Amino acid sequence: MSFFSRLKAIFGAKASRALDQAEDPNEMLDYSYERQRDLLTKVRRGVADVATSRKRLELQEAKLQEGVVKLEGQARQALAAGREDLARTALERKAGVQAQLGSIGAQREQLQAEQDKLSAAEQKLETRIEAFRVRKETIKAQYSAAEAQTRIGEAFSGISEDMADVGMAMERAEDKVQTMQARAGAIDELLESGALDDLSTGGDVVDRELAALSSQSAVEEDLARLKGEIGAGSPSAGELGEGAR
Structure with a gap:
């Protein structure tokens, strides 16, 4: 052609x-x-x-x-x-x-x-x-x-x-809802386990360590004070024996 x-x-x-x-x-x-x-x-x-x-x-x-x-x-x-x-x-x-x-x-x-x-x-x-x-x-x-x-x-x-x-669109919305529900469940589990308790105290890691050291020093001071008071006011070992007779 x-x-x-x-x-x-x-x-x-x-x-x-x-x-x-x-x-x-x-x-x-x-x-x-x-x-x-x-x-x-x-x-x-x-x-x-x-x-x-x-x-x-x-x-x-x-x-x-x-x-x-x-x-x-x-x-x-x-x-x-x-x-x-x-x-x-x-x-x-x-x-x-x-x-x-x-x-x-x-x-x-x-x-x-x-x-x-x-x-x-x-x-x-x-x-x-x-x-x-x-x-x-x-x-x-x-x-x-x-x-x-x-x-x-x-x-x-x-x-x-x-x-x-x-x-x-409904499937995408359901996927988003399920994702949000999963995230909410994970946060609830963290809250229940206490893993997020430190978050309520605020501050960074250094602040928390310094606070821990201060707390431990105060405990040692209180312990020494109590030992001193007990040592000064308590009877000797011989006094305790005579009293017992």
Whole structure:
């Protein structure tokens, strides 16, 4: 395939896709139905025209028939008056009129046959158009139902996507709640174990060590004081023995 052939095929495919997207089945069906109705109107107009032409021939034929009768009477009168020449002339005219009658009769019969054909075609076309109308309305109803179902499906699809996003958000929220609960539980355990008691005293590590040393020195001083008081005020070991006797 040449480059231009491929390019033509590509443009043709794109144009067909664009037309398919832009085409509304309801509008196309209604348009086709209106075109068929227009055709039926033209056929009916043709039937009316043929019928009018046939009627004109019938009127002309009736007038010529009157002429034949009149010429026949004139020929009789001429013969009665002894004017055979006039009778001959009247009969010659009568023959010409009868020839016209024959031609008009043939045309009238031809028009009648044409009118019958057009009338039959009109009836068939009207039947087909009515059947098309019923089918058109059925297809339009089916298309509308399918279109509604498609919209509902798309709506449900959108809801499903939204629910999926909501579900993911809920999962993330639950994960955060569980993380916070785990952290809170860990702090409770530390508080119960006393590992966080020193935190309430404040200060850094050096301050706490200095406070511990001061406390220990005070304890030693109190202990020495008590020993001194006990040593000064208590009896000797001999006094304790005599007292015991």
